[in-house]
Amino acid sequence: MFEEKFKSLSRSDKQQFSEVVSDLLYQCYVTRRIYDRKSHMFVANPDYLFLERNESIIEEYLSYLDIQLSPSEQDGVFFLTSGADKNHLRLDSVTTLIVYALRSYYEGEVSKSPEQPEVMMTYGQLAALLQELGLSNVSKHISSTSIASSLRTLDSFNIVNRARGTYSDPSYSFFILPSIRFVISNEKMNALYSFLTEGTPDKEEGSPFFGAKAQKTEESEENEKELPGEANVTSEEKTDEEEKTPAPEASSTDADVPFGGNN
Numbered sequence: 001m002f003e004e005k006f007k008s009l010s011r012s013d014k015q016q017f018s019e020v021v022s023d024l025l026y027q028c029y030v031t032r033r034i035y036d037r038k039s040h041m042f043v044a045n046p047d048y049l050f051l052e053r054n055e056s057i058i059e060e061y062l063s064y065l066d067i068q069l070s071p072s073e074q075d076g077v078f079f080l081t082s083g084a085d086k087n088h089l090r091l092d093s094v095t096t097l098i099v100y101a102l103r104s105y106y107e108g109e110v111s112k113s114p115e116q117p118e119v120m121m122t123y124g125q126l127a128a129l130l131q132e133l134g135l136s137n138v139s140k141h142i143s144s145t146s147i148a149s150s151l152r153t154l155d156s157f158n159i160v161n162r163a164r165g166t167y168s169d170p171s172y173s174f175f176i177l178p179s180i181r182f183v184i185s186n187e188k189m190n191a192l193y194s195f196l197t198e199g200t201p202d203k204e205e206g207s208p209f210f211g212a213k214a215q216k217t218e219e220s221e222e223n224e225k226e227l228p229g230e231a232n233v234t235s236e237e238k239t240d241e242e243e244k245t246p247a248p249e250a251s252s253t254d255a256d257v258p259f260g261g262n263n
Contacts, residue, residue: 002064005057013054020047021058024080025067029158029179032076033118037163042118051078075178076117094142095150097135098126099183100192102160105129106176118175120163123147134196159183 009017024030030051033042051058051069059069068081082088091099102121109119126147130136148167151174154160155167159179165172184192 002057002060016050017054020050021061023047027156027158028080029182030078031158031177031179035161035163035175048076048078072182075181077179077182079179079182091153093139094146095153097139097142098147098150099154099180100189101126101129101133101135102176103180103184103189104133106180117178120173120175122173123171138196
């Protein structure tokens with residue numbers, strides 16, 4: 001029983017339990033390493049280590065809230081999923097496209113250096129990638145301001161970590177964290193890829209881009225302007241500007257777990 005397990009914890013562990021669970025419920029994602037801006041290095045995340053040691057008791061506690069703690073040891077990520085729709089945060093279309101671009105870039109860089117789970121990116125590289133992928137043509141609302149806003153949202157959920165400068169600066173850099181893999185599922189990434197590349201001559205028919213076979217969702221078949229990718233956060237506390245009405249030419253979408261789900 002949870003009560004018995006909790007009572008067996010030391011006083012310091014009980015205090016850390018409260019802090020770690022509070023942060024987890026707010027941020028939804030916890031990574032094995034965090035970036036220390038003073039040393040400019042990634043260091044072990046004490047919250048992640050605590051979750052590893054006390055996974056069963058935290059999992060049992062969260063079950064009372066209809067929330068599941070999902071670990072990915074390979075990627076070094078703990079994340080939350082929830083069956084309660086009211087706990088999901090709906091992201092706008094710009095942020096969904098940013099997530100798609102970041103995931104694309106992340107997978108490419110990690111395949112080159114699999115021993116490095118965090119990938120650095122600059123604003124200039126992101127802006128160029130959005131142009132290269134044709135995402136700037138999908139939504140006219142993509143700008144330096146909207147990109148900065150989306151990155152702040154992702155940063156608050158431990159999807160990216162700011163490295164140099166602030167998101168308001170004309171030039172900044174950030175790290176894409178392995179938690180990016182659990183924002184949108186492979187299936188939905190491929191659906192979005194299929195949607196975005198439809199009619200591209202050099203695109204192989206049916207060839208998957210993110211592991212699973214790409215296919216359109218029913219929604220994208222009914223409305224060619226609606227993005228099939230999904231993005232949500234399991235959190236009741238965050239109700240910032242990311243919940244604004246989506247751009248008319250590309251709507252925001254839902255998901256079953258934080259930012260879209262497991263692979």
